[in-house]
Amino acid sequence: MDDYDYDDEQCMYHTCIDELVEEINRLVRIYYNNGNGYLKPWLQDGPRFDTNYLDKIEEYSSVIPKQEIPMIKKKGINLEKSILRWLDAKPDIPIGDLQYKIEQYIRKQFKEEDIKELFDSCSC
Numbered sequence: 001m002d003d004y005d006y007d008d009e010q011c012m013y014h015t016c017i018d019e020l021v022e023e024i025n026r027l028v029r030i031y032y033n034n035g036n037g038y039l040k041p042w043l044q045d046g047p048r049f050d051t052n053y054l055d056k057i058e059e060y061s062s063v064i065p066k067q068e069i070p071m072i073k074k075k076g077i078n079l080e081k082s083i084l085r086w087l088d089a090k091p092d093i094p095i096g097d098l099q100y101k102i103e104q105y106i107r108k109q110f111k112e113e114d115i116k117e118l119f120d121s122c123s124c
Helices: 012-035 041-046 049-060 066-089 095-112
Strands: none
Touching: 012 041, 012 049, 012 095, 041 066, 049 066, 066 095
């Protein structure tokens, strides 16, 4: 009988998503500081999620055509804008709820073909 658990091994696509979510949420947690922090001003100054997206996708994608770089960066910028909208709508949003929204948003972005096609097919 084979004891190897195939569910423990993730493909590059899912690893990229998980690490991006973890990195973005780590940064948000630092600036959130129990709701009394500097999250909104930090986001307004542009935390450069576009760079986070590009760096992570470059790390896990087999190839990124140069013409796709603006699209990747725009995904990060769109996340920044979305978080600001969420904070405007509910300034006292608990950090857990905010991080959940961020994770769901990123996972939805990665389901779009323009991002998905940058990775080898999912092996999970």
